[in-house]
Amino acid sequence: MDLSTTYLGFELPHPFIVGASPLTDNLDGARTLEDAGAAILVMRSLFEEQITSEGLAAYHAIDAHAESFPEALTYLPERSEFILGPEEYLEHIGRLKQAVRIPVIASLNGVTAGGWLDYSQQIEQAGADALELTVYSVPTSADLSGEALERRTVEMVRAVKEVVRIPVAVKLSPFYTNVAHLARQLDNAGADGLVMFNRFYQPDLDVEKLEVLSGLHLSTSAELPLRLRWLAVVSGRVRASLGVTGGVHTVLDAVKASMCGAQAIQLVSALLQNGPQHLRTLRQGLSSWLEANEYASLRQMQGNMSLLRCPDPKAYIRGNYMRVLQCWQG
Ligand SMILES: Cc1cc2nc3c(=O)[nH]c(=O)nc-3n(C[C@H](O)[C@H](O)[C@H](O)COP(=O)(O)O)c2cc1C
Numbered sequence: 245m246d247l248s249t250t251y252l253g254f255e256l257p258h259p260f261i262v263g264a265s266p267l268t269d270n271l272d273g274a275r276t277l278e279d280a281g282a283a284i285l286v287m288r289s290l291f292e293e294q295i296t297s298e299g300l301a302a303y304h305a306i307d308a309h310a311e312s313f314p315e316a317l318t319y320l321p322e323r324s325e326f327i328l329g330p331e332e333y334l335e336h337i338g339r340l341k342q343a344v345r346i347p348v349i350a351s352l353n354g355v356t357a358g359g360w361l362d363y364s365q366q367i368e369q370a371g372a373d374a375l376e377l378t379v380y381s382v383p384t385s386a387d388l389s390g391e392a393l394e395r396r397t398v399e400m401v402r403a404v405k406e407v408v409r410i411p412v413a414v415k416l417s418p419f420y421t422n423v424a425h426l427a428r429q430l431d432n433a434g435a436d437g438l439v440m441f442n443r444f445y446q447p448d449l450d451v452e453k454l455e456v457l458s459g460l461h462l463s464t465s466a467e468l469p470l471r472l473r474w475l476a477v478v479s480g481r482v483r484a485s486l487g488v489t490g491g492v493h494t495v496l497d498a499v500k501a502s503m504c505g506a507q508a509i510q511l512v513s514a515l516l517q518n519g520p521q522h523l524r525t526l527r528q529g530l531s532s533w534l535e536a537n538e539y540a541s542l543r544q545m546q547g548n549m550s551l552l553r554c555p556d557p558k559a560y561i562r563g564n565y566m567r568v569l570q571c572w573q574g
């Protein structure tokens with residue numbers, strides 16, 4: 245079965261790629277993922293704060309976390325808590341590129357357009373095949389409008405696209421009023437790919453200690469439908485490639501994501517739970533499923549559930565909502 249797909253301009257033999265995570269932190273792990281069939285590796289993120297605090301500390305010749313430093317920085321993890329510092333990150337790109345033949349995508353996580361984005365050039369020079377920009381910002385100011393927030397993201401993408409030649413993907417959150425509008429703006433700013441959606445590690449509370457608990461929970465397939473909705477809305481409306489991240493665990497999850505327009509399927513939780521061999525299981529399973537359902541190729545199925553095919557998507561979504569609420573019999 246022909247499972248080939250195109251993502252960020254890369255011609256891939258199949259859509260399964262390794263999402264940003266610790267899975268590529270060591271070279272043996274990366275090689276094992278390649279051997280199991282990963283089509284691309286996305287590295288863990290380097291954070292804007294890592295770059296700015298290191299840069300500022302070097303400039304002022306002080307410890308970035310000393311008391312005299314702005315209070316905001318005291319909330320950040322210690323420099324030693326980051327697995328890869330800015331310099332190590334660049335070195336690791338080079339080492340990964342030597343270790344595997346598949347494309348390696350580096351990841352930058354930030355919120356503002358600014359000098360730190362020069363780092364994207366260094367990432368390109370270090371040999372990364374593409375860059376994934378992760379936007380993780382929880383607005384807490386009542387003065388910041390949604391429009392201003394989106395503008396920041398678009399400006400960040402435009403700034404990066406001005407300084408690098410490698411493809412740039414943007415990993416989004418679902419928390420925008422109109423994801424399709426933002427997707428269009430990012431597309432116009434030159435984004436080569438949109439990845440939907442980052443998972444937010446929602447805090448819980450310890451009510452005795454009055455503390456915020458922030459643990460790491462792996463995803464389940466229950467998180468996929470939110471991605472399916474927005475993939476289906478955006479698919480066919482942008483030039484950028486579409487990738488899915490969040491909640492793909494099974495062959496049917498992969499089929500659904502593809503039908504809604506995903507050209508690349510990022511996996512993290514499923515690989516942490518089942519090991520690299522899960523890549524092979526999914527690839528074989530997708531092949532068998534397409535065959536059994538009489539598709540000639542993956543491309544034939546990609547986007548066939550795009551909402552562009554629906555004459556009135558708004559009425560369709562609203563109608564489904566009303567129907568769902570009526571189906572619960574008291
Ligand atoms: C342990 C762990 C580390 C992660 N690190 C990053 C990261 O550095 N940058 C990033 O953009 N996403 C990171 N993620 C998020 C994943 O890339 C992915 O978007 C998310 O886990 C949803 O996909 P999944 O359902 O396949 O796990 C991490 C996830 C996990 C579980």
